[in-house]
Amino acid sequence: xxxxxxxxxxxxxxxxxxxxxxxxxxxxxxxxxxxxxxxxxxxxxxxxxxxxxxxxxxxxxxxxxxxxxxxxxxxxxxxxxxxxxxxxxxxxxxxxxxxxxxxxxxxxxxxxx
Amino acid sequence: xxxxxxxxxxxxxxxxxxxxxxxxxxxxxxxxxxxxxxxxxxxxxxxxxxxxxxxxxxxxxxxxxxxxxxxxxxxxxxxxxxxxxxxxxxxxxxxxxxxxxxxxxxxxxxxxx
Numbered sequence: 762x763x764x765x766x767x768x769x770x771x772x773x774x775x776x777x778x779x780x781x782x783x784x785x786x787x788x789x790x791x792x793x794x795x796x797x798x799x800x801x802x803x804x805x806x807x808x809x810x811x812x813x814x815x816x817x818x819x820x821x822x823x824x825x826x827x828x829x830x831x832x833x834x835x836x837x838x839x840x841x842x843x844x845x846x847x848x849x850x851x852x853x854x855x856x857x858x859x860x861x862x863x864x865x866x867x868x869x870x871x872x873x874x
Numbered sequence: 875x876x877x878x879x880x881x882x883x884x885x886x887x888x889x890x891x892x893x894x895x896x897x898x899x900x901x902x903x904x905x906x907x908x909x910x911x912x913x914x915x916x917x918x919x920x921x922x923x924x925x926x927x928x929x930x931x932x933x934x935x936x937x938x939x940x941x942x943x944x945x946x947x948x949x950x951x952x953x954x955x956x957x958x959x960x961x962x963x964x965x966x967x968x969x970x971x972x973x974x975x976x977x978x979x980x981x982x983x984x985x986x987x
Contacts, residue, residue, distance in 0.1 A: 765916075801980075802980075804917075849914075853917075863909075865918070866916050868914070870914075
């Protein structure tokens, strides 16, 4: 089955620790995205990548980092510099030319203890 | 900000009734999309309507777009318990030559059996 796999589904972190969320897709999509969702709110774009070895900051990139070494993979690191990291994180991908229709993973819920 | 605003924020209806959700936005768009999110899950793309279209259907879904009022509506007919979810509009618009996709804040729909 083609799709996007995010792991882990639930993650707990102590303050001051970096954590990395995994996102893998087998859809052969060129573009990949990371969004943050807070309770009762819409999605805010953290980072996106349209091609391997290239990525751009979204609206709320501070305290986050990404890499795009392979077309299939777009991991997100939540660093200790992110002051309020507890949130639901969603990875998505798209065929760049298809009017930005996104396919989403199931999400990762990060809780800072 | 281009962020769409959905109205109402929450909606509860009896199974079998029709559900209508509205989305308003601020600047000209290339297209508008609707997504569904079940609790704790990723978003699923439902339907896309282009800026030169006024109405589109997909199964029990009907989407309208009024670019003069900068608004869209999503109608779900003959609602089912499985339609219980949050619904988000997303606008695709051009900002300084770059296409951007911005999500609204969502409508939480509850179908009462």
